Amino acid sequence: MWRFVYTALYLLALPVVMLRLLWRSRREPGYRHDLAARFGRWHAAPESGGIWVHAVSVGETVAAVPLLRGVEALAPSAPRILTVTTAAGRERAADLLGDSVHLSWLPWDLPWCVRAFLRRTRPRLLVLIETELWPNLIHECGRFGVRVALVNARLSPRSAAGYRRVGGLTRRMLAGLDVIACQDEASADRFRALGAPPGRVTCPGNMKFDAVLPGDLSARMDRARERLGLDDGPLLIAASTHEGEDAAVLRSFVPLLQRHPDWRLLIVPRHADRFDDVWRLLDRSALPAARLSAGEVPAGSRLLLGDLMGELLTLYGLADAAFLGGSLVRHGGHNPIEPAWHGVPVFSGPHLFNFADVAERFIAAGALEVVADADALALAMERVIEDEDLWQQRSDAARAVVDANRGALGAILAAVRPV
Incomplete structure (x- = not known):
């Protein structure tokens, strides 16, 4: 029920979001690139069995570089997919990683967009950085057998209060996460209080401290x-x-x-x-x-x-x-x-x-x-x-x-x- 309401509201808001992106593209033309991928129609998708990492923008992308290198060591033959949300993040990812990863936009969080993306990519694992909690993305990954890890997770008291107001949606979403690796104990406690399975919540620290500065x-x-x-x-x-x-x-x-x-x-x-x-x-x-x-x-x-x-x-x-x-x-x-x-x-x-x-x-x-x-x-x-x-x-x-x-x-x- 809650996810149905969320999807309806998301769908109603999408035209406004798209107009805002087009408006921003006047200054940042990168937003106009490969718009079909936001609907899940990524024509340059790699072969199946890859490891998918999502980073919102520049800061998360810089932090994701050592993570992607570590993932490569864990599964050398698996394609590596990186999705971003902002044009600046996409540009920096291209500068830092070049052709070593398959780069795309995160699809809109609508069931049919996520399903289209997953059919094209068939990843084995999705790694979300920080607090990128998208109900339909997490739900559809479960349906496709894709494991989901939330890493470098943080949750402020204000954000936790917002998630608590939609407790049913939040509990189901957190139940779909196989790993929740938090930056700090306070965030870990908030995730547990919201209904995250306690055995899946850990606190390894903040991986932004481990970021490698770009060579250029x-x-x-x-x-x-x-x-x-x-x-x-x-x-x-x-x-x-x-x-x-x-x-x-x-x-x-x-x-x-x-x-x-x-x-x-x-x-x-x-x-x-x-x-x-x-x-x-x-x-x-x-x-x-x-x-x-x-x-x-x-x-x-x-x-x-x-x-x-x-x-x-x-x-x-x-x-x-x-x-x-x-x-x-x-x-x-x-x-x-x-x-x-x-x-x-x-x-x-x-x-x-x-x-x-x-x-x-x-x-x-x-x-x-x-x-x-x-x-x-x-x-x-x-x-x-x-x-x-x-x-x-x-x-x-x-x-x-x-x-x-x-x-x-x-x-x-x-x-x-x-x-």
């Missing part, structure tokens, strides 16, 4: 550094910002940049459909502004808009300090691991409930500073940038947290192998 990252950073004209002076980045944060950060940081004529602020909105709105804020400000999508950044630009999808990992590598958006508003924050890979001191607002366990590790090590508002953020960044010893201490602490928490990947592969 250094070259990408050099090109970006030249494009931005970063010869001297610190670059501060406000990454994955959400509505309400950009204006607050701008108000607080313009006086800071006026005090330090060689400092620059780069704002990278979380969603592409907000690029133009944020640009209007920057363009009306008291300091010269530029868009990265325009090409070479004019000399003297102090405010920069990161309006290029899939480039955040590269931009983190150029930054001297990073603010994680979604944390000054009640979105729940974003993951500090990516800037920490580069040894960048990290700052956040108070709302970190989506990444509470990871954030606590960085806070305890002195690698992440939590501030109350945008004014406090500007002062905190200024203090760290001006104190070289403090900056180095924060940088070393960030790298140390990453190194200390590696190892989840091996445990995840061990959990998936019997499946």
Whole structure:
């Protein structure tokens, strides 16, 4: 009953979702590629018996690379399939993996779309990364005899409350998972409380700590550094910002940049459909502004808009300090691991409930500073940038947290192998 209602609502929403994708394709043409695959009609599908991994976007795709390599070692002859949801994720997957995997979109979560995809691929195992819980996908995999593992799973209190409201649907969906490998014990407890079979829930840790940085990252950073004209002076980045944060950060940081004529602020909105709105804020400000999508950044630009999808990992590598958006508003924050890979001191607002366990590790090590508002953020960044010893201490602490928490990947592969 619940899955029938879910499917009906999904079907009603699909035209709106498709229109939104077409709208986004104006800026990201990749969304127009192979649209038939979203309906399960993937004409380049590999032979049967493969291992299918699903990663939503860029961050999950980078984390999936060592997982896919580990899967190859477990089953060398099995085709490897990677599906993604975003155009940026697809582009990064093509860059990182080339022809070593069969790359496609995740089909719409409608029974007939999923069935069409499964008939073409006939995989032996589906590995879902993080909290990609799709009722029809999981149900149809069960009908086709495909084992399903949810790895690097996380579940915030807010998300758990949402799943609890549709308890019947959630329990049946979780019962269809053969492995639930969680990032932290709190998430594991929430999955169990929602009805996941306790014997299938484990807690190996966060495999994003095990991610291998792309081999071309250094070259990408050099090109970006030249494009931005970063010869001297610190670059501060406000990454994955959400509505309400950009204006607050701008108000607080313009006086800071006026005090330090060689400092620059780069704002990278979380969603592409907000690029133009944020640009209007920057363009009306008291300091010269530029868009990265325009090409070479004019000399003297102090405010920069990161309006290029899939480039955040590269931009983190150029930054001297990073603010994680979604944390000054009640979105729940974003993951500090990516800037920490580069040894960048990290700052956040108070709302970190989506990444509470990871954030606590960085806070305890002195690698992440939590501030109350945008004014406090500007002062905190200024203090760290001006104190070289403090900056180095924060940088070393960030790298140390990453190194200390590696190892989840091996445990995840061990959990998936019997499946």
